[in-house]
Every structure is written in structure tokens, then in C-alpha cells.
């Protein structure tokens with residue numbers, strides 16, 4: 001793929017945006033038939049490689065997703081791979097009818113008894129508007145049981161493309177999902193993204209859609225300038241609270257994510273503080289220091305009145321800040337100073353912030369993150385298996401599903417420390433959030449399984465190395 005399309009292929013579109021993008025291509029001279037050929041043949045090549053000569057069953061529905069299925073089947077037949085189409089519904093669109101007419105292989109009516117190695121699910125794609133009827137659900141489920149490899153084309157049938165909501169209970173698990181033209185939100189939203197197996201994208205020439213969300217991608221991190229020194233590289237101040245263990249984890253990550261100097265304001269030096277961490281008991285002096293590039297407030301903070309006062313005092317210093325954990329439970333609109341800020345709530349903290357900012361606690365996660373970002377003028381990293389980053393101007397970045405081994409105490413502190421370290425380096429809240437979230441996910445990939453938050457924090461260094 002040409003390098004210029006790399007960034008373009010990170011866009012994530014909803015159904016309306018995808019339709020508009022297709023219409024733009026059609027207006028520029030490509031017809032639906034050509035688009036379907038590009039999509040079907042691109043997906044067909046993936047299927048052919050996976051099938052490697054083993055029998056493939058293609059389940060075709062009535063819409064253009066079914067049309068893709070007919071193209072895939074013909075592509076496999078042309079390449080000598082055994083293929084059978086199961087016709088769940090006859091094609092209803094012009095492009096799908098044409099695709100069917102061009103297929104010269106075997107087709108059987110909706111027959112659940114067909115067996116094979118690879119099932120290609122082209123029953124419904126982004127046009128699904130309601131749950132599968134009982135007969136279609138049974139057909140899909142029976143075929144899925146009879147095929148060890150299950151490839152979903154565009155989105156698995158039964159999944160709502162814009163939300164990632166399954167519209168039927170008990171939908172089969174796919175081993176591979178091939179997105180067509182652009183990523184859809186379902187590819188990154190729970191619970192659908194956990195049903196999709198490996199994700200691949202086929203480029204059909206879709207152009208940039210203004211306002212589209214993006215998938216979190218590997219950031220590019222600069223090495224320190226030739227004349228760098230510890231302060232110019234960014235000094236991060238971390239404000240400790242009642243439980244300094246959390247700030248030690250955050251500091252361990254922050255020391256490895258790029259900041260030149262990490263200072264911890266704590267009433268007493270924690271016993272297990274890393275030697276590189278400078279501990280001060282003078283919070284006022286730390287906040288007044290001109291060299292302070294960013295602040296992290298919240299991990300292990302406590303939720304009492306004293307903690308609330310320290311939070312307000314810290315944010316009053318008006319430095320680029322990351323507010324996490326207990327800090328989020330105490331944050332009030334009046335504490336915001338308009339300086340770059342990143343908020344890193346999990347779902348429970350998000351609900352507390354929504355109460356504090358008088359926002360509805362309903363809607364999709366990405367919509368809730370966008371609403372909080374708009375109300376607070378902060379960048380919101382809504383954490384979870386399907387983390388999203390929302391910016392105050394409506395920017396939206398969705399993260400590929402994170403390692404489930406991250407579900408262990410302390411990993412949130414590591415994320416906060418990583419983002420804060422990046423914020424200290426350059427002061428750009430959106431960029432720091434993206435870099436931090438990517439580094440965190442990559443560190444988890446590097447440490448693998450059954451890791452501790454401390455091991456994760458140490459692996460941030462290796463993750464940074466991959467971005468240089």
C-alpha cells in the first residue's frame with residue numbers, strides 16, 4: 001500500500017460516514033459493482049491464503065455484504081479452491097445480483113448441513129438493522145459449529161456496526177474479521193470486538209472523511225535534542241496522597257516514558273521509592289517551580305477533604321496536568337484552569353465525573369467520553385478493554401482491544417504515569433494521551449502474561465524504544 005494511505009487507513013467510520021465515502025467514490029466515477037469487486041477480491045485473497053486449498057463455505061445474505069460473498073466465492077473458484085455458496089437469501093440489490101450472476105460455482109439453498117474447513121460469513125454487514133430471525137440465526141450457528149475457521153466479512157452478522165452491540169445472544173465467535181474500505185466502530189467496541197478474532201482491513205480506495213475517528217497507532221517519539229538536559233526534557237511533578245504505592249508505580253513508568261526529571265511531593269519519602277525519583281515534602285515549592293512542565297494528581301490520593309484541598313491547590317498552579325483515580329472522584333468544574341489536561345477515568349470514575357459535570361450517564365462509551373471532553377475542555381481517556389480518547393474539539397481515537405492481563409491492580413497508575421511523562425515532554429494533552437495509551441498497550445504485549453503492574457511499568461522503556 002502506498003505510504004500516503006497509511007494514515008488514511010486508520011480512520012474509523014460509522015454507517016453514515018461509510019455511505020458518504022462510498023457515494024463520493026461513485027461520484028468520482030467508480031461504480032458500486034467495481035467497489036464490490038475490489039472489496040470481494042481483496043477479502044477473497046485473505047480467505048484463499050487461509051483456506052490453502054481446504055473447502056470453503058460462503059454464507060450469502062440479501063444485501064451488499066452477501067454480494068461481497070458472491071465475489072469472494074468466484075475469486076476462490078477461479079483460483080482452484082473448493083467453494084460452496086449457501087444462499088440464505090437471494091440477492092436483493094443490483095450489485096449483489098450482478099455478483100451472483102458472475103459466479104460459476106456450486107450454490108445450495110439455506111442448508112445448515114454443509115461442512116467445510118472455512119466458513120465465510122456474508123449474511124449481513126453494516127446494513128443490519130435488527131436481530132437475526134430464528135431461521136437465519138440457526139443457519140449461521142449450525143454452519144459455524146461445522147467449520148473450525150470462521151471469517152466474518154466486514155462485521156460479523158448479528159453485530160451492530162456503529163455500536164458493537166450484538167443484536168442476538170450467542171452469536172458465533174469469528175477467527176478473523178475482514179473490514180472493507182474502512183474500520184467500523186464495532187471493530188474496536190466491546191463486546192463485539194472480543195468476538196471478531198484477528199482484524200484485517202481491505203483498502204477499496206475510500207478517501208479521508210472529515211471528522212472521522214481514528215484507530216490508535218504507534219506514535220513517533222523523538223530522541224532528546226543534542227543539547228537536552230533534564231529540565232528541558234521535561235520535569236514531571238507527582239503529588240502523592242494517602243497511599244504512596246500508587247504514585248511509586250506511576251513514577252516507575254514516568255521515569256521510563258521520556259520525562260527528564262520526576263519529582264514526587266510526599267509528606268514522607270515512601271520506603272520503596274526508586275533511587276531516581278526525587279522526593280520533596282514541599283508541595284508549594286514544587287508547584288511554584290518554573291521548570292515544572294506537567295503534574296500528575298490522583299493515584300493513591302484518598303478522597304477526603306484534605307485530598308480535595310490538595311487537588312484544588314495543585315490544579316490552581318495551572319500546569320499541564322493528568323488527573324487520575326481519586327483525583328477524578330474529587331474533580332469539580334471550578335477547579336479547571338484551562339491549561340492542557342488529561343482525565344483518565346475507568347467506567348466508575350466516569351460516572352462520578354458525569355455527576356460532577358451534570359452530564360447524562362447514558363449512550364455509547366465514545367459519546368460519553370466526547371461529552372465530558374467538551375464540557376471539561378480536557379482530553380478524556382476512558383479506560384477499559386476498549387479504551388477511547390476524546391478531545392475537547394471532538395477528536396476521537398479508539399484503541400484496539402487491550403490485553404486482558406491488564407486487568408490487575410496498579411495498571412491504571414502505570415498508564416497515568418506514562419501519559420504524564422509524555423505531557424511533561426511536550427505539553428500537548430491529546431498527543432500525550434495517545435502516546436501513553438499506545439505505550440501502555442505495547443508494554444503489556446511485551447511483558448506478555450500474568451505480569452504485575454511494576455513489571456508493566458518497567459516495560460514502558462522497551463515500548464518507547466519501538467517508537468523512536
Ligand SMILES: NC(=O)C1=CN([C@@H]2O[C@H](COP(=O)(O)OP(=O)(O)OC[C@H]3O[C@@H](n4cnc5c(N)ncnc54)[C@H](O)[C@@H]3O)[C@@H](O)[C@H]2O)[C@@H](O)CC1
Nearest residue numbers: 022035036039063064065124125126127128129130131154
Ligand atoms: N455500498 C458499497 O459501495 C459497498 C458495500 N460493501 C458491503 O456492503 C455491506 C453493506 O451492504 P448493505 O447496506 O446492503 O447491508 P447488508 O448486506 O448488511 O444487508 C442489508 C439488507 O438486509 C436487510 N436487513 C437488515 N437487517 C436484517 C435482518 N436482521 N434480517 C433480515 N434482513 C435484514 C436490510 O433491510 C437490507 O436490505 C457492507 O457491510 C459491505 O460488506 C462492500 O461491497 C464495499 C462496497
Ligand SMILES: [K+]
Nearest residue numbers: 121124155157
Ligand atoms: K458479515
